[in-house]
Structure formats: C-alpha cells, structure tokens
Amino acid sequence: DIQMTQSPSSLSASVGDRVTITCRASQSISTYLHWYQQKPGEAPKLLMYSTSRLQSGVPSRFSGSGSGTDFTLTISSLQPEDVATYYCQQTYGNQLSFGGGTKVEIK
C-alpha cells in the first residue's frame, strides 16, 4: 500500500503569512494527489484535486504543486478562516490513502 506522510503535523502562523504544507508518497503517484480542508466539527471539504487544480469556490490564495512523490499545498496569505486541518489523499491505483493531517492555527 502507498503511505502518505505529511509535514509538519501542526503549525502556527500569523495572518498574512505564507504557509506551506508538504505531503510525501512512499512511491510515485504521478499527480494523483488531492487536498482537503477540515474545520472542527465539519466534514472534509475538497480544496485541490490532481495536485494543482483548484476546486470551484476555493480562494485563489490556495495553490498546489508537485509530482511523483513530493507535493506541496501553499496558502499565499493566511486568513483567520483558514484555521483547519489539511489532509492530502492519493488515488493512484485501487487502494486509496490519506496523509496524517496538518493542523493550521493562527499565532
């Protein structure tokens, strides 16, 4: 099975800061990598699909990049409403899997 490792597991940044979250796959997954945002008490929400495609309605301060085994999610200017846990997911092959999550807080 493909293991997904996210880093850091948590971070604290100031409003307006640039924030980067990393996701690493245990083997190449091409660009079959997606990002979700989950706020406390809510269901996850699709943020980005196929590495760099922004889901409809998601602010343009979110961006994604990478291919193969290394991927990043970037928030260009952190906003208070971005406080959440972010998960990557790979859909390469039939056995899907999520990263462990990155909790983002405001300093």
Place this chain on the structure above:
Amino acid sequence: QVQLVQSGAEVKKPGASVRVSCKASDYTFTSHGISWVRQAPGQGLEWMGWINTYNGDTEYAQKFQARVTMTTDTSTSTAYMELRSLRSDDTAVYYCARGLTGSFSDFWGQGTLVAVSS
C-alpha cells in the same frame, strides 16, 4: 445542490454489526461512485473503500476487507456501508463521499457517529 444525507448516530455493543446509509440527491446517482471514510475521535481520515454505483463493483481497504460490505439501492439513490464484528476501536465518525470511482471526493455527507461500547 448535491447532497449526501447520512443516517443517525448509532451505539453498538462489541461484536455487533452496524449499517450506515447515505442518501444522495440532486445528481444522477449512478454517474459517481461513493467512498466511505472514517475518523476516530481526535484522529485523521481513514479510507475504507468505494463502490461503483453503476455496476456495484467494490474496492475495500485491506484492513477492512473481511468485515465490511458496501452496497447501493439505485431505486432510492442510497448507498450503504455495513461493518461487522465491531470493536471499541471502531468508534468513529463515518463519512460517505461522492466521487468518480476510485478518485477524489467532491461532496461529503455530514457524518454518522458510531460508538462501540459494552
């Protein structure tokens, strides 16, 4: 607006089974697959499997292969997930989510809490 509405919370004893339903609306049910994902208290997301709503094909996570069954009723646009031989560590919120079969999920249900306790 696409909606996935899940059944209500359940409390089960160890060894029992639970069936969670997920009713879809405002899209053609058989055009998208349904994935099931769970989240234990304070933990991350765990993929359990998916079902192709068009032909009923399933793919289960190896961890759940022996204990889970995913089905659909296309006449009511409802997906079901049954988990058997429940243990305390199955206590979690269970989500259904829509997506192209085997792909990312663009709409999620509200979640169903399943608590397993003696």
